Amino acid sequence: MVLSKFANKSFFTRLISGIVLVALILVTIIPGGNILFFFNMFLSVAALYELYKVLGLENKLPGITGYIALIVYYALIYIGKEDYVITLLVVFLICLLAEYVFMFPKYKTEEISNAIMCMLYGGILLSYIYLVRNGENGTYLVWLIFLCSWASDTCAYVAGVAFGKHKMAPVLSPKKSVEGAVGGVVGAAALGAIYAAVFSDKINLSINPVIACAIICAIGALISMIGDLAASAIKRNHDIKDYGKLIPGHGGIMDRFDSVIYVAPIIWILIQLF
CATH class of the missing domain: 1.20.58 (Methane Monooxygenase Hydroxylase; Chain G, domain 1)
Structure with missing residues (x-):
């Protein structure tokens, strides 16, 4: 099987x-x-x-x-x-x-x-x-975008499979659960903290990099879910499965980068604040 x-x-x-x-x-x-x-x-x-x-x-x-x-x-x-x-x-x-x-x-x-x-x-x-x-510290901070979107999505999937009971958006995405969303946010925060701890001497922020990156990744993970659901809403409104075929097996750019689109500007804004 x-x-x-x-x-x-x-x-x-x-x-x-x-x-x-x-x-x-x-x-x-x-x-x-x-x-x-x-x-x-x-x-x-x-x-x-x-x-x-x-x-x-x-x-x-x-x-x-x-x-x-x-x-x-x-x-x-x-x-x-x-x-x-x-x-x-x-x-x-x-x-x-x-x-x-x-x-x-x-x-x-x-x-x-x-x-x-x-x-x-x-x-x-x-x-x-x-x-x-x-931007400043961009060599290292740019990877937070993908921790917040793709890595947190994996954490959300694992948490959803293990603990998921309450549907988060039953119409737009029936498989997503509140428990999975919480797991995604917590997982992203943990990954952000670990990442910052490893590269703490390379990241210059106004507060402790570990705390800053944990907060940034938690917020980013939450925003990434909105990006994912927004892209799904447009597809459902227009009765399509994928936005394109540019990436075989994944669909189009919008299918693969739907959460990244929302996360990237939020990460930029949060970096300015920290």
């Missing part, structure tokens, strides 16, 4: 894809710099495309405007002009409203709203992987 499960073709596909994905993350995040910048930009554009495709905007003018705005956003980060990001978002909004008005009634209000939401959600939020890595 167990052997047949591991011999399943889909299992091997998922395993190999997972290994390749982890390898890509390691070879881009460890050196950082341009290689991470362009990899992160690719992830953002791919995630934005997947969201636009679900909403039917991938080839429409508001969607194309969103792609352009996202690329300009990354260009501003690359040349160190982050102060102009708010200006970019204002111009992006004005362009979308101009398309809405001058091409009325071709585009509906919902399409314009979705174009904005997806660019912020799938595009900009993911860029915080690079921003965290590029």
Whole structure:
């Protein structure tokens, strides 16, 4: 029974894809710099495309405007002009409203709203992987993003299987339990504390790194669940199983990075506070 499960073709596909994905993350995040910048930009554009495709905007003018705005956003980060990001978002909004008005009634209000939401959600939020890595202590603190999302998800799964009795979101994700969520938060906090203890001499924060990273990971793990459920809600609203097929066995970028999207900016904010 167990052997047949591991011999399943889909299992091997998922395993190999997972290994390749982890390898890509390691070879881009460890050196950082341009290689991470362009990899992160690719992830953002791919995630934005997947969201636009679900909403039917991938080839429409508001969607194309969103792609352009996202690329300009990354260009501003690359040349160190982050102060102009708010200006970019204002111009992006004005362009979308101009398309809405001058091409009325071709585009509906919902399409314009979705174009904005997806660019912020799938595009900009993911860029915080690079921003965290590029910041102070980023070489070490960037890994908290993945401890809060992927590692905490494993802790939540184990706790849910062992103790799960109360459904957390029965409609969106019937298998998730309150007990699993608690296990994910506690597990993430413990992993964050252990990680900080190992690299305490490399992490410079205003309070004890072990305490800070435990708090950051606990909050991040909680936020990661919202990211996971938010992505699931969009899929259920549009009756789709996966956002894409870019990562065999896993789906698309949005399927694999749904929690990371939410966690990355939260980690960046919390680091500023500590």
